[in-house]
Amino acid sequence: MSKWTIGVIGGSGLYEIDGLEGAEAFSIDTPWGAPSDPLMRGRIGDVTLVFLPRHGKGHRLTPTAVPYRANIDALKRAGCTDVLSISACGSLKQAYAPGDYVMVDQFIDRTFAREKSFFGPGMVAHVSMADPVCSRLSGLAGDAAERVGATVHRGGTYIAMEGPQFSSRAESNLYRQWGCDVIGMTNMPEAKLAREAELPYATIAMVTDYDCWFDEVEAVSVSNVLEVMRQNTERAKQAILELASGLNGVERSPSPQGIETCLDFAMITAPEARDPEILARLDAVAGRVL
Ligand SMILES: CSC[C@H]1O[C@H](OP(=O)(O)O)[C@H](O)[C@@H]1O
Ligand SMILES: Nc1ncnc2[nH]cnc12
Numbered sequence: 001m002s003k004w005t006i007g008v009i010g011g012s013g014l015y016e017i018d019g020l021e022g023a024e025a026f027s028i029d030t031p032w033g034a035p036s037d038p039l040m041r042g043r044i045g046d047v048t049l050v051f052l053p054r055h056g057k058g059h060r061l062t063p064t065a066v067p068y069r070a071n072i073d074a075l076k077r078a079g080c081t082d083v084l085s086i087s088a089c090g091s092l093k094q095a096y097a098p099g100d101y102v103m104v105d106q107f108i109d110r111t112f113a114r115e116k117s118f119f120g121p122g123m124v125a126h127v128s129m130a131d132p133v134c135s136r137l138s139g140l141a142g143d144a145a146e147r148v149g150a151t152v153h154r155g156g157t158y159i160a161m162e163g164p165q166f167s168s169r170a171e172s173n174l175y176r177q178w179g180c181d182v183i184g185m186t187n188m189p190e191a192k193l194a195r196e197a198e199l200p201y202a203t204i205a206m207v208t209d210y211d212c213w214f215d216e217v218e219a220v221s222v223s224n225v226l227e228v229m230r231q232n233t234e235r236a237k238q239a240i241l242e243l244a245s246g247l248n249g250v251e252r253s254p255s256p257q258g259i260e261t262c263l264d265f266a267m268i269t270a271p272e273a274r275d276p277e278i279l280a281r282l283d284a285v286a287g288r289v290l
Helices: 068-077 135-147 169-177 187-196 222-247 259-265 276-281
Strands: 005-010 021-026 039-044 047-053 082-091 101-103 106-109 152-154 157-160 182-184 201-209
Touching: 005 068, 005 222, 039 222, 047 068, 047 222, 068 187, 082 135, 082 187, 082 222, 101 135, 106 187, 135 152, 135 201, 135 222, 157 187, 182 201, 187 201, 187 259, 201 222
Parallel strands: 005 047, 005 082, 082 201, 101 152, 106 157, 157 182
Antiparallel strands: 021 039, 039 047, 082 182, 101 201
16 A cells, blocks of 8 residues: 655744654755755654754754755655645735635745756756646645644745845735735745655645735734744644544555656656766656656
8 A cells, every 4th residue: 555655844933743653853865965954754653754844943044045955855765755845924915814824826936046956957857837736735734724723725826035035015015916825935946846856745834924015014024923833833733743644544646646757758858968977866856767
């Protein structure tokens, strides 16, 4: 029977998870450097969870400095079948209030100072990002969050900004005009890299603030983000455990969107033109097809 191994990337305010059977910390080195922190593996029944705090324990890493490639490669090497991100975000819509969860299904990537691909000169690949989120994982995570009492909005566009500064009011209003629902600094290039690694990815965007467009409410600051996260972290942890409990004993079939085989249609470099050094670095991410 095929089992679930869910990688969980914890965002701001979520640096560890407890309540797992057989929990053990472990380190993985990758061809892309070290991940943000040692990983933690544990089980709920026959479901394995692998936890990684995105910014490292103590929140050492800026959104720009998060080693996104190493993190995704490490989760792949750890045997993850799926990756769930938990992220703090600002709301760009009045109806998405602080404390609510948004099950993001689209992204706009406005980051510009990050490595965004495992591929490059000597091994070129173009994966589709038309549907960047695994709808099955997102649906299951949203259901689990609802079961532990969260207000969950299904679907939403997350705009990823470079940061680390928050947006100006003009930017915040522009993103609203673009139809974005929430804003954060980390889900790109994470979602792109997960797709390149053929890992179904979903994110629970936990609204912590109204950014700075809403004149009736104080503009975002770290202290209001952390205050909402403090109230919400326990529920986020419960949602993760509830997701795993719900999948205990459930056979895992491949993602209905074909994400685990997306590299079949993505690689374009002729075999004789491939650079062996890059191929060696792709052993975990693209080993299935190389
Ligand atoms: C502490 S507020 C800004 C910070 O929070 C979000 O991070 P994450 O997605 O890891 O929860 C946001 O993207 C910024 O990095
Ligand atoms: N308003 C906001 N902008 C960017 N990242 C955030 N993370 C939490 N709130 C945010």
